[in-house]
Amino acid sequence: MQAHPARAAKFIALPQRAHWHDQSLWFVRAKRDKAARSLPEWESLREAAASIKAHTVAHLADYLEEFERNAKKLGAQVHWAADAAEHNAIVYRILAERGVKRVVKSKSMLTEECHLNPHLESQGIEVIDTDLGERIVQLAHEPPSHIVLPCIHKKKEEIGELFHEHLGTDRGASDPQYLTEAARGHLRDKFVRADAGLTGVNFAIAETGGFVVCTNEGNADLGVSLPPLHIACMGIEKLIPRAQDLGVFLRLLARSATGQPITTYSSHFHGPRPGCELHIVLVDNGRSRVLGQDDFRRSLNCIRCGACMNTCPVYRRSGGHSYNATVPGPIGSILEPARDPAKHASLPHACSLCGSCSDVCPVKINIHEQLLIWRRELVAQNLLPLSKRWGMQVTSYVFQRPWLYRTLGGLARTVLGILPRFLVYHRLNPWGRQRELPTPPKQSFRDLYKARHDQKS
Amino acid sequence: MTKSRDQILSAVRSAPVPDSPLPGRFSLGIRYDDLVRQFSDALAFVGGVAIQATDPESARAQLSDSPGFSRPGKTCSLIPEIAPSTFALDAVDDPHTLEDLWLAILPGEFAVAENGAVWVSGRRLRQRVVPFITQHLVLVVPRSELVNNLHEAYDRLEWGAAEFGVFISGPSKTADIEQSLVIGAHGARSLAVVLLGS
Numbered sequence: 199m200q201a202h203p204a205r206a207a208k209f210i211a212l213p214q215r216a217h218w219h220d221q222s223l224w225f226v227r228a229k230r231d232k233a234a235r236s237l238p239e240w241e242s243l244r245e246a247a248a249s250i251k252a253h254t255v256a257h258l259a260d261y262l263e264e265f266e267r268n269a270k271k272l273g274a275q276v277h278w279a280a281d282a283a284e285h286n287a288i289v290y291r292i293l294a295e296r297g298v299k300r301v302v303k304s305k306s307m308l309t310e311e312c313h314l315n316p317h318l319e320s321q322g323i324e325v326i327d328t329d330l331g332e333r334i335v336q337l338a339h340e341p342p343s344h345i346v347l348p349c350i351h352k353k354k355e356e357i358g359e360l361f362h363e364h365l366g367t368d369r370g371a372s373d374p375q376y377l378t379e380a381a382r383g384h385l386r387d388k389f390v391r392a393d394a395g396l397t398g399v400n401f402a403i404a405e406t407g408g409f410v411v412c413t414n415e416g417n418a419d420l421g422v423s424l425p426p427l428h429i430a431c432m433g434i435e436k437l438i439p440r441a442q443d444l445g446v447f448l449r450l451l452a453r454s455a456t457g458q459p460i461t462t463y464s465s466h467f468h469g470p471r472p473g474c475e476l477h478i479v480l481v482d483n484g485r486s487r488v489l490g491q492d493d494f495r496r497s498l499n500c501i502r503c504g505a506c507m508n509t510c511p512v513y514r515r516s517g518g519h520s521y522n523a524t525v526p527g528p529i530g531s532i533l534e535p536a537r538d539p540a541k542h543a544s545l546p547h548a549c550s551l552c553g554s555c556s557d558v559c560p561v562k563i564n565i566h567e568q569l570l571i572w573r574r575e576l577v578a579q580n581l582l583p584l585s586k587r588w589g590m591q592v593t594s595y596v597f598q599r600p601w602l603y604r605t606l607g608g609l610a611r612t613v614l615g616i617l618p619r620f621l622v623y624h625r626l627n628p629w630g631r632q633r634e635l636p637t638p639p640k641q642s643f644r645d646l647y648k649a650r651h652d653q654k655s
Numbered sequence: 656m657t658k659s660r661d662q663i664l665s666a667v668r669s670a671p672v673p674d675s676p677l678p679g680r681f682s683l684g685i686r687y688d689d690l691v692r693q694f695s696d697a698l699a700f701v702g703g704v705a706i707q708a709t710d711p712e713s714a715r716a717q718l719s720d721s722p723g724f725s726r727p728g729k730t731c732s733l734i735p736e737i738a739p740s741t742f743a744l745d746a747v748d749d750p751h752t753l754e755d756l757w758l759a760i761l762p763g764e765f766a767v768a769e770n771g772a773v774w775v776s777g778r779r780l781r782q783r784v785v786p787f788i789t790q791h792l793v794l795v796v797p798r799s800e801l802v803n804n805l806h807e808a809y810d811r812l813e814w815g816a817a818e819f820g821v822f823i824s825g826p827s828k829t830a831d832i833e834q835s836l837v838i839g840a841h842g843a844r845s846l847a848v849v850l851l852g853s
Binding site for chain 1: 659660662663664666667668669670671672673674675676677678680681683684685697700701750751754767769770771772782783784786787788804805806808809810812814815816817818819820821822823824825826827828829830831832833834835837839840841842843
């Protein structure tokens with residue numbers, strides 16, 4: 199299991215490509231800014247969204263029961279899964295009982311989190327991701343590298359090659375229009391042949407028992423409007439109290455994600471189609487634990503817009519795959535360690551604490567503050583890598599002894615200037631790998647201060 | 656499963672979460688002087704076309720050079736004054752038979768100026784797939800039924816019945832390949848919204 203720095207090193211080994219990735223995401227960030235500025239009430243909307251979420255999580259059990267009651271009244275069947283394994287088992291059982299062989303799925307980070315696809319595939323069920331970006335990474339046998347733009351890391355030439363191999367497009371063709379058209383034809387066939395449609399849930403409404411799914415492509419709607427079975431999987435934090443709250447969240451979601459005023463399709467599902475079935479799977483998988491943690495509770499506000507990724511200087515320059523996590527980027531670096539701190543111990547350090555993520559977050563999660571708290575948490579759990587632990591111990595020892603600090607400082611000022619390069623820039627100085635150390639000043643701050651003080655008096 | 660339900664609810668209930676009041680209806684939504692103009696601009700921004708027509712004949716004339724009218728094809732129309740259906744939607748039991756649908760002309764209940772969205776209710780659609788599977792889509796909204804923003808939009812909606820409804824803002828699109836915008840991902844390749852009446 200490689201840590202973030204090792205994976206990021208591979209990404210930046212191709213500087214031009216890393217730069218291209220950085221620019222692509224910054225372009226999306228700029229569109230977000232423009233959309234946000236078009237609304238004078240933007241900051242009030244963020245406040246409202248955060249307040250609605252804070253209220254909802256404080257009464258989550260009541261709202262979950264209200265949602266279940268109302269969803270059942272509309273004819274939906276509601277299932278509860280304590281963890282990923284139970285979620286996968288429930289979905290498989292629903293499909294298997296109805297003899298389903300082919301499933302089309304629209305984007306759902308929850309099913310990624312639960313690794314539903316491999317579970318179903320291992321039991322002989324074909325699962326086709328129908329979001330274009332997700333289909334591309336599925337064909338490439340890769341996980342998505344971004345939660346809204348799953349194949350943002352891929353060049354169109356690579357997608358062209360992938361499509362040539364799998365969809366029979368012309369060799370060397372890389373025009374996005376042409377490739378999208380090919381995917382449209384390929385996926386239409388999958389839609390028409392599917393026995394069941396799976397979707398995620400963007401928002402579930404307690405007072406109505408309905409839920410909303412947002413897409414730009416229309417793939418969720420095509421996927422669930424043809425076959426007789428719709429399964430919707432959602433984390434328990436997706437709940438909102440009232441339908442009117444959608445006004446707040448839908449205005450924030452697409453503007454934050456891509457700079458659009460709203461997604462092309464915002465579909466409101468209330469009960470199954472006549473003669474068809476609708477199943478809703480409510481999944482905990484660690485969320486109730488986070489709910490009890492004052493420091494991290496607000497991470498449950500997340501509406502998965504991806505704005506924190508687009509703005510993050512580390513994400514943009516290291517790529518989504520460097521996080522090796524279902525949800526990458528700043529918010530992923532909080533959510534993933536909450537699930538498995540040992541596996542994701544390097545993520546809270548993949549951050550300069552610049553705070554840009556918190557500034558753009560539409561639901562006002564204090565992302566960078568939580569990342570800092572996570573670092574403390576990792577120290578407490580003894581999950582700091584050896585290099586950092588030793589470095590910290592040495593620094594702590596020196597800082598506690600002013601005489602030693604003075605001596606070492608003086609030594610460094612004289613020696614650094616005359617040491618040959620290979621003694622300063624080497625394996626044990628990762629800081630100096632891409633950077634020059636500053637020229638050592640002749641005087642320390644202490645000397646300078648003393649000199650000024652003497653002059654005055 | 657009941658076990659997990661109880662387990663989750665009790666875990667959630669026992670988590671110490673400070674209470675926080677639920678805010679009232681959001682009252683600061685943006686308002687526009689010229690709703691038709693704002694709606695048309697917003698719709699153009701998301702790749703659709705707004706058409707103003709005082710009557711169905713005028714709408715038909717203005718639609719004649721839009722992509723859905725460029726050639727005859729299987730048409731599902733709930734507004735026969737603009738163009739007739741080529742089959743009876745109410746007789747369609749299997750939605751798969753709509754795979755070759757070329758054009759759909761459907762009523763929109765109202766339109767939202769801030770984002771170019773139109774609310775399409777499933778109430779009158781025997782097959783909910785129609786607005787998604789069709790190659791080209793025309794939505795017809797009374798010009799008087801324009802609201803400023805989504806908050807006003809949700810004020811108008813009522814819930815309770817097992818019904819489907821969708822905000823549609825522009826034609827189907829994707830930018831998944833190198834952020835290049837491509838219109839016509841899975842759903843409609845074009846969308847025209849007719850604002851009907853004076």
